[in-house]
Amino acid sequence: MEKMTLLQTFASAFSGKTWAIVLPEIYNTLYMVLFTTILTAFFGMLLGILLVSTDADGIYPCPRFSAILGGIVNGLRSLPSIIIIILTLPLSRMLIGVSYGPKACIIALAVTCIPMFGRLVESSILEVPKGKIEAARSMGAQNRHIIMKVMIPEALPSLIRNFTIAVVAVISTTALAGMLGAGGLGDVAVRFGYNRFKTDILIAAVLVMIVMVQIVQRAGDGLSKLVLKKRHLI
Amino acid sequence: MATTSDEKAKAGHFIRIAGLKKTFRSQGKSFEVLKGVNLEIGKGDIYGVVGFSGAGKSTLIRCINRLEEPDSGEITIGDTEITRLSKSELDMYRQKIGIIFQQFNLLDSRTVAQNVSFPLEIAGSKTSHSEVRVREILELVDLSDKADFYPGQLSGGQKQRVGIARALANNPDILLSDEATSALDPQTTLSVLDLLKDINEKLKLTIILITHELNVIRYICKNMAVLEDGKIVENGPVKSVFNSPKSDTAKLFMKIDAGFANFGWEGGGGI
Numbered sequence: 001m002e003k004m005t006l007l008q009t010f011a012s013a014f015s016g017k018t019w020a021i022v023l024p025e026i027y028n029t030l031y032m033v034l035f036t037t038i039l040t041a042f043f044g045m046l047l048g049i050l051l052v053s054t055d056a057d058g059i060y061p062c063p064r065f066s067a068i069l070g071g072i073v074n075g076l077r078s079l080p081s082i083i084i085i086i087l088t089l090p091l092s093r094m095l096i097g098v099s100y101g102p103k104a105c106i107i108a109l110a111v112t113c114i115p116m117f118g119r120l121v122e123s124s125i126l127e128v129p130k131g132k133i134e135a136a137r138s139m140g141a142q143n144r145h146i147i148m149k150v151m152i153p154e155a156l157p158s159l160i161r162n163f164t165i166a167v168v169a170v171i172s173t174t175a176l177a178g179m180l181g182a183g184g185l186g187d188v189a190v191r192f193g194y195n196r197f198k199t200d201i202l203i204a205a206v207l208v209m210i211v212m213v214q215i216v217q218r219a220g221d222g223l224s225k226l227v228l229k230k231r232h233l234i
Numbered sequence: 235m236a237t238t239s240d241e242k243a244k245a246g247h248f249i250r251i252a253g254l255k256k257t258f259r260s261q262g263k264s265f266e267v268l269k270g271v272n273l274e275i276g277k278g279d280i281y282g283v284v285g286f287s288g289a290g291k292s293t294l295i296r297c298i299n300r301l302e303e304p305d306s307g308e309i310t311i312g313d314t315e316i317t318r319l320s321k322s323e324l325d326m327y328r329q330k331i332g333i334i335f336q337q338f339n340l341l342d343s344r345t346v347a348q349n350v351s352f353p354l355e356i357a358g359s360k361t362s363h364s365e366v367r368v369r370e371i372l373e374l375v376d377l378s379d380k381a382d383f384y385p386g387q388l389s390g391g392q393k394q395r396v397g398i399a400r401a402l403a404n405n406p407d408i409l410l411s412d413e414a415t416s417a418l419d420p421q422t423t424l425s426v427l428d429l430l431k432d433i434n435e436k437l438k439l440t441i442i443l444i445t446h447e448l449n450v451i452r453y454i455c456k457n458m459a460v461l462e463d464g465k466i467v468e469n470g471p472v473k474s475v476f477n478s479p480k481s482d483t484a485k486l487f488m489k490i491d492a493g494f495a496n497f498g499w500e501g502g503g504g505i
């Protein structure tokens with residue numbers, strides 16, 4: 001391998017040869033991010049709502065259950081993603097029959113991201129003033145009304161911002177997908193850039209990830225602001 | 235024991251609270267907030283409960299719709315013994331008691347019209363019926379032109395009008411008001427109190443109004459009670475309580491009231 005100057009490396013990072021390798025991995029990353037995000041959004045919301053509702057001060061107090069659930073969440077959150085990936089191998093085998101590839105990776109990523117997003121949802125909903133929930137209660141609202149008509153809509157701008165954080169975390173965590181042979185940008189950066197000193201490919205892969213995160217962050221900020229503006233809160 | 239309608243008619247009281255007690259417990263400490271409250275309120279009355287901060291006013295009013303569970307005592311409204319209602323009966327019953335708050339507690343995610351239709355949605359009203367009802371109520375509180383505004387676009391007084399409209403949506407028999415004007419300036423307070431007077435007459439609504447402002451009581455209440463340290467220490471027609479206060483709290487309230495009125499320009503007079 002001939003030695004390249006810094007300038008040549010950068011030039012090469014934008015060459016067709018480099019992108020022939022990087023482009024397909026964008027697709028792989030997007031695929032994993034999309035499905036992990038869907039799972040994270042659904043189960044994270046569910047988890048967050050459960051955490052808030054079953055708390056001793058919640059709308060459906062269940063302190064025992066809440067303590068156990070909180071403990072599991074804390075446990076999962078204290079583990080590095082790599083360990084979670086290893087721990088979810090048997091789960092993947094059980095659910096989808098294999099413990100490698102993009103699908104197995106999505107399960108592992110979701111298990112990493114759901115507890116985090118669950119806690120974020122919890123904190124968003126806790127920001128809703130207690131008085132609003134009590135007002136609904138005083139009109140005869142049942143728990144499902146309070147969750148669907150008060151908690152979620154009132155917390156929406158904050159939920160959107162926290163969801164954005166979660167998606168960014170999903171994107172960065174997909175870098176570990178290589179461990180399961182699932183490919184993706186992070187995997188390319190490690191395999192070519194680190195293992196084979198192909199700095200140009202490393203640069204290209206990292207750039208794409210940076211752009212993806214920027215887009216997600218801007219979209220999230222914009223959407224959250226839009227909701228606040230519509231409600232005349234800013 | 236539930237009172238029969240005969241007995242109730244004889245007593246002439248719509249709302250009867252007897253021996254109401256409530257103790258808060260937290261971290262091993264217990265704190266008795268209501269120490270046996272007795273109250274009788276006639277139908278169509280505007281009944282004021284006055285007391286200093288921490289006297290237990292909010293706790294009392296919250297017991298009436300069981301946002302707070304009383305420890306003992308009875309709350310009877312019409313023929314219904316509130317403290318004995320099951321969870322589902324309670325939800326039904328709550329639809330017949332409106333409540334308004336100092337902090338308004340409107341939903342920022344909903345327009346004025348959607349805030350007012352909230353209790354109707356919960357009660358399972360048909361959308362067509364809701365729309366008519368919402369228009370009707372917004373007219374009553376003089377907010378028809380603000381139907382599609384968000385609470386974020388309203389002044390405090392307008393927000394409280396929305397609060398009142400929302401509380402009235404399900405045609406309640408009773409309206410509870412917990413310091414509903416305490417966050418408003420005097421002029422706005424006056425207009426909200428006028429509105430309450432108005433709906434009391436038009437809708438034959440019984441209003442229980444809790445406040446630490448004597449002027450509010452003087453302006454709209456017919457009867458009043460003084461709550462001191464978790465007990466009713468004095469009650470009766472507003473005029474007679476004002477003319478000859480007996481309890482320490484009532485006397486102090488009057489003294490402060492008079493004190494402010496006599497306060498001189500040079501800082502003379504005083505309380």
Ligand SMILES: Nc1ncnc2c1ncn2[C@@H]1O[C@H](COP(=O)(O)OP(=O)(O)O)[C@@H](O)[C@H]1O
Nearest residue numbers: 258260267285286287288289290291292293294
């Ligand atoms: N949920 C609660 N837990 C513990 N103490 C409470 C609670 N709610 C009210 N209190 C206490 O009860 C007392 C009376 O409160 P409150 O009824 O709000 O009084 P008021 O409305 O007259 O100012 C206060 O000292 C308050 O700190």
Ligand SMILES: [Mg+2]
Nearest residue numbers: 291292293413
């Ligand atoms: Mg209070």
